[in-house]
Amino acid sequence: MPFSDRARRTLTVLALLATGVGLAAPAQAASGGKGDPGSLTGYAFDTHTAPAQEVMDAWRLESPYAGIGIYIGGSNRLMDQPELDADWVSTQQRQGWHLLPLWVGPQASCSGYADVMSADLATAQQQGRAQAAAAVDTARGLGIGRGSTLYYDLEDYDIAPDDCRQAALSFVSGWTKALHSSGYRSGVYSNIAAAITSLDYADRVSPGSYAMPDDIWFAWGNGRSDVRTDDRVQGNRWDDHDRAHQYALDISQTYGGQTLTIDANWVDVGRGSVAPRSRPLCRGVDVDLRRYPTLRAGRSGEAVRAAQCLLRHTHHTKAPITGRYDARTTAAVRKAQRKLDLPETGRITRATWTALLAQGSRPLLKVGDTGAPVLRLQRALTAALGRATPIDGVVTKRTAKAVKAFQVKQGLAPTGVVTDDVWAALRNI
Structure with a gap:
């Protein structure tokens, strides 16, 4: 007043x-x-x-x-x-x-x-x-x-x-x-x-x-x-x-x-909702990409290294990270797709990226939450929506907005809250 x-x-x-x-x-x-x-x-x-x-x-x-x-x-x-x-x-x-x-x-x-x-x-x-x-x-x-x-x-x-x-x-x-x-x-x-x-x-x-x-x-x-x-x-x-x-x-x-x-x-x-100190999933590999492109045999580069890192991290392969999409990478992708109930194409599509990135625990998340599950969420949203979501480990208003966009796309109520239904949709888009 x-x-x-x-x-x-x-x-x-x-x-x-x-x-x-x-x-x-x-x-x-x-x-x-x-x-x-x-x-x-x-x-x-x-x-x-x-x-x-x-x-x-x-x-x-x-x-x-x-x-x-x-x-x-x-x-x-x-x-x-x-x-x-x-x-x-x-x-x-x-x-x-x-x-x-x-x-x-x-x-x-x-x-x-x-x-x-x-x-x-x-x-x-x-x-x-x-x-x-x-x-x-x-x-x-x-x-x-x-x-x-x-x-x-x-x-x-x-x-x-x-x-x-x-x-x-x-x-x-x-x-x-x-x-x-x-x-x-x-x-x-x-x-x-x-x-x-x-x-x-x-x-x-x-x-x-x-x-x-x-x-x-x-x-x-x-x-x-x-x-x-x-x-x-x-x-x-x-x-x-x-x-x-x-x-x-x-x-x-x-x-x-x-x-x-x-x-x-x-x-x-308190300390506010601050970004967690996170260790890379694989040494020397950045999996926090601004976009996750479709990959197939013959491709090479940082996106391939990120995919190989994710395949190792989710226990779908023990092959070394080379940055080259070779036969071992194709086999690992097929194995992952089979376990994730995705079409076994051997190519890393938007759905494969999203499911791999979202793998792990399924905690309820909303604005203010922090930690490794938030990093997984933000990476998966970037892949699923085809546009960059800031990947910082903090559920901000911007993250919640991306969650709502994904929920609308999947026919879910646009609450901005990450429930088990959201995690399931990320693994089955």
Whole structure:
């Protein structure tokens, strides 16, 4: 939401008025705890109540979302959580969901909520510590362990009044320090024009006065699935995979016949979804081609070397990699085609390339996933579609777009999610 005139005037003099608690933030807690979002650059949704398991299962298979924000407690949590317990958390983790735990306790002293924090700075900081202790106890009971990021939901408020703004900063400072002392990471969710703006400004004009959260999660319904901000966040503290953006609010979506009203988010946390360090399938051979041409006896070159590498890697031959499409290569291709239920032509066609490239495990993949199976997917899509798909080991939006194109071509629902049906189609185009 836009700044009020009063808020703009306040921000211009905030450097002179900022009053902190005089202690710098402690070192950040280690990331990667059980139950936290982990490392992800991708889509997430949040909803007030933990969905039933049949909903989570359907959305895992058909929705683009890899993460879910869920309210684990707090005095201003409005909805009960009949589904949420340690078994629910454990089940989602096993299925590959990234969890973003939210705590919604006392709100800003100038807000209209039933439970508000004190306007006194020292008291507000102690309240923040107390809320962190309660959140940690609840998180531990749910199996959300040390190293996890717990997000405080600080709803919209007017950042112009000094006492209200500074008390909220002190509260968040206490929240952050207490979480760090317990081995957790601190996150804050808020409107970009409220707590997020206030935190950024205080961090720039009065560094060290308040303990800053490790991650920010900003609500800004601009419809853009990214973590870019405008001039309301000018510092660089949260530039290294420390942001989540709630870009669409209160939308109704249906996947697998299951409908939810959600907020949609783009999340970039942990280390982000980064390309894996991959070893070549065969020493000195590049199998990541921009195109996979039809090959037959008599051909030679790098594409032949790539094909011979794949035939060795998939245990269809032990012949050396020569770069020449000879009789042994033809025999190996026929053997592979026979095992893959393809016509035994001895030529490497689009279908043969695709099936060879896709061979291996069949994990469910969506935006944000990384690793060797993603490399296989991207290579196979390049062969199947006849156009280059970036081969970097990360399912990006561009990769998901290629998956959708392939699904349409094969008569599958264009979800962009790589399910067992997609892997099967890649092996049988």
